[in-house]
Amino acid sequence: MTLSDKLHELKTLIESQHALIVLETTEEERAQRLVAAASKSLGLSFYEWAIGSGLRHASAQDLGGTGIAATFEPAQMLRHVASLDRAGLYLLKDFQPHLDDPAVQRALREVCQAFTRTRSSVILTGDDIALPAPLAAQAVPLEIALPDEREIRQIVESVIESLSRHRALEVELSAEDHASLVDALRGMTANQVRQSLAYVAIEDGRLTREDIERVVDRKARWIQDSGLLEYFPPRDAGLELGGFGRLKAWLDRARSGFSPEAAAIGLAPPRGLLIVGVQGCGKSLAAKVIAQRWRQPLLKLDAGRLYDKFVGESDKNLRRALALAESVAPAILWIDEIEKAFGVSGDENADGGLSRRIQGHLLTWLQEKHASVFVVATANDVFALPPELMRKGRFDEVFFVDLPNPAERRAIFEIHLRARRQDPSPLGLDDLVFASEGMSGAEIEQAVVAALYRSLHERRALSRELVLAVLDATIPLSESRREDVDRLRKLAGERFLRAS
Numbered sequence: 191m192t193l194s195d196k197l198h199e200l201k202t203l204i205e206s207q208h209a210l211i212v213l214e215t216t217e218e219e220r221a222q223r224l225v226a227a228a229s230k231s232l233g234l235s236f237y238e239w240a241i242g243s244g245l246r247h248a249s250a251q252d253l254g255g256t257g258i259a260a261t262f263e264p265a266q267m268l269r270h271v272a273s274l275d276r277a278g279l280y281l282l283k284d285f286q287p288h289l290d291d292p293a294v295q296r297a298l299r300e301v302c303q304a305f306t307r308t309r310s311s312v313i314l315t316g317d318d319i320a321l322p323a324p325l326a327a328q329a330v331p332l333e334i335a336l337p338d339e340r341e342i343r344q345i346v347e348s349v350i351e352s353l354s355r356h357r358a359l360e361v362e363l364s365a366e367d368h369a370s371l372v373d374a375l376r377g378m379t380a381n382q383v384r385q386s387l388a389y390v391a392i393e394d395g396r397l398t399r400e401d402i403e404r405v406v407d408r409k410a411r412w413i414q415d416s417g418l419l420e421y422f423p424p425r426d427a428g429l430e431l432g433g434f435g436r437l438k439a440w441l442d443r444a445r446s447g448f449s450p451e452a453a454a455i456g457l458a459p460p461r462g463l464l465i466v467g468v469q470g471c472g473k474s475l476a477a478k479v480i481a482q483r484w485r486q487p488l489l490k491l492d493a494g495r496l497y498d499k500f501v502g503e504s505d506k507n508l509r510r511a512l513a514l515a516e517s518v519a520p521a522i523l524w525i526d527e528i529e530k531a532f533g534v535s536g537d538e539n540a541d542g543g544l545s546r547r548i549q550g551h552l553l554t555w556l557q558e559k560h561a562s563v564f565v566v567a568t569a570n571d572v573f574a575l576p577p578e579l580m581r582k583g584r585f586d587e588v589f590f591v592d593l594p595n596p597a598e599r600r601a602i603f604e605i606h607l608r609a610r611r612q613d614p615s616p617l618g619l620d621d622l623v624f625a626s627e628g629m630s631g632a633e634i635e636q637a638v639v640a641a642l643y644r645s646l647h648e649r650r651a652l653s654r655e656l657v658l659a660v661l662d663a664t665i666p667l668s669e670s671r672r673e674d675v676d677r678l679r680k681l682a683g684e685r686f687l688r689a690s
Contacts, residue, residue: 193224193341196334200228204279208330209305210298213315215334217379218283221315224334225281234309235278239267239285264288268297277309285314286321295322302328318506336517342375342383349387350397360396367399374405377518382412413489418511421518422481422488430605431472431479432631433598437465437589437689441483444586448484448520448562459520460586461556462565464528464579465689466572466682467591468675469667470632473568476591476689477524480566489515490524505548512552516561528567533574549576556584572682590686592679593668594631598690599623602631606638618654625661628668637661 203211213221222238226248229236239245245261261267264285271280288294301312302325314321314329321329337345346368353359363371375383386408390401406423413421431438444460446452452459463480465473481488491511515523525532532549556565556579565585569575580588594602600623607614626634641657668675 193220193334193337196332197224197227197231200224200332201232203330203332204228204232204234204309204311207306207309209302209311210325210329211311211313212319212321212329212331213313213334214317214319214331215315216317217334217381218315220334220380221313222281225279225313229279232309235276236281237271237278238281238283240283241288245270245280264291264294265297268294268301271312272297272301272304279310280312282312282314284316286316286319289322289325295325299324299328333513335513336377337380337383338517339372339376341380342372345380345383346372346375346387349384349391353388353391357392358395359391360398362396362398364399367402370399371402371405374402374409377514378409378412382409413514416510416514418491418507419514420490420492422478422490424485424487425482426485427482429475429479429482431475432601432605433594433690434472434476434591435690436687437463437476438483440587440589441480445484459562460564461559461583462523462567462585464567464569464585464588465591466569466575466588466678466686467689468593468630468678469570470630471591471593472631473570473591474524474526475631477522477526477566477568480564481522481524484522484564486564487518487521488524489518489521490526491515492526505551508548508551512555512559512563515563516559520562521564523563523565525565525567527570528579529569529571529574532579533569533571533576549579553578553584572678588686589689590682591689592683593628593675594634595690596623598631599626599629599634602634603638606635610638610642612638612642612652616654617652617657621654622657622661625658629661629664629666630668633664633666637664 200211200213213224215221225238226236228234236248237245238248239261241262241264243262244257244259245267246257258270261270289298298312305311350359350361354361375386378386386405387397389408390404391397403423410421410423413419447457447460465476467473477490478488512523515521531545532552567585578584600619603617603619603622603626604614607617626637629637637657637660640660642652644656644660645652
């Protein structure tokens with residue numbers, strides 16, 4: 191939704207006599223401009239309040255209006271607002287901490303009751319606003335999304351124009367480069383877009399194609415600083431996935447769903463995959479390889495870590511993470527170990543129903559999302575997943591990753607040996623493949639690593655005997671947890687499409 195759409199929505203709320211509007215955003219400046227635009231369009235007076243400046247009257251053109259005496263204290267300010275006899279919009283900044291005061295709560299409720307008979311509205315702005323129950327029942331939330339492509343283009347043009355006025359700036363961007371730059375800036379706030387552009391341009395007085403990668407690096411840091419997602423930029427090569435023939439073939443077919451030809455016939459892009467299977471068999475690597483094959487950025491949502499945040503910060507974090515993923519689209523959203531946060535718990539009332547609420551929000555988003563966010567969810571414990579998560583419509587397909595077969599184990603040995611500058615030919619791969627029966631890809635990789643450590647320690651070349659000795663000493667998960675692995679393989683092997 192664009193900022194103009196938000197303006198229309200805000201004006202509709204005001205005209206329908208919603209007295210208390212919660213404008214959630216980290217970008218106070220954009221919230222201020224939005225309310226100013228609404229006041230101008232509707233012909234309403236515009237006031238803004240902050241604890242340090244009191245209540246100020248401001249026109250849509252000049253937000254630096256004169257402060258009103260005796261309106262610094264929240265309760266005093268609200269009593270003053272209630273006494274005014276003209277309709278207006280009242281933007282209250284960082285107001286939530288003051289709502290712990292019962293007198294302020296009462297005063298705000300009385301203002302809202304009076305405003306229900308007028309076109310006036312109190313608008314609270316800030317990040318992560320939680321209202322007391324009596325006020326929450328009267329309030330309507332309105333969230334400002336991150337800048338869309340059109341707004342980013344406007345900001346880019348504005349920054350270039352501003353920098354060019356004050357310093358010599360060489361802009362060497364083709365139309366294709368300009369589009370790539372705008373794409374790289376998606377997912378940032380308006381202020382972050384300005385800061386990123388200014389940073390890369392001021393450093394050497396130039397704005398070129400090479401700066402796009404530097405912008406992406408800054409975006410990755412900002413996304414990771416949010417604590418909700420990890421960002422991995424698109425990559426062309428570097429990752430190999432042994433086996434997974436059916437999954438790779440499915441990916442090649444599904445990729446056509448992103449094409450203009452698919453859009454021309456009303457075919458929506460693919461929605462996502464759920465990958466379940468034995469631990470250490472390549473589910474996480476598959477998510478990274480999908481992003482590499484499709485050359486799209488990868489966003490990792492660590493469901494377990496996110497759930498810790500939910501305990502204290504509610505499901506707003508999930509909405510923010512999903513909104514951020516949509517703002518970066520087209521992208522791959524990898525939900526690692528999805529059962530940890532969205533699975534079936536033993537006691538659904540233990541956390542006040544929070545698990546059920548966030549599970550429901552994710553299911554709804556998976557079903558109804560329109561942004562080109564391809565979700566790759568991985569799960570180790572398929573028995574903890576709710577049945578509604580696995581039905582068609584939320585994911586395009588559910589793949590089962592089994593223990594690697596002999597051909598796949600050979601490919602895995604070759605990948606990890608070559609990645610460590612070792613020639614597989616003299617090592618007798620047939621013997622290694624036979625000795626690694628029942629091992630996962632991760633266990634094979636660790637066997638190669640352990641054998642190389644021994645070869646370095648003993649100051650001799652890596653040999654078949656060294657690798658075999660490590661394999662012989664390894665007790666694979668398929669043995670140490672045989673009952674669990676057999677149960678998973680029996681259930682998933684019968685119900686889901688095999689990845690290989």
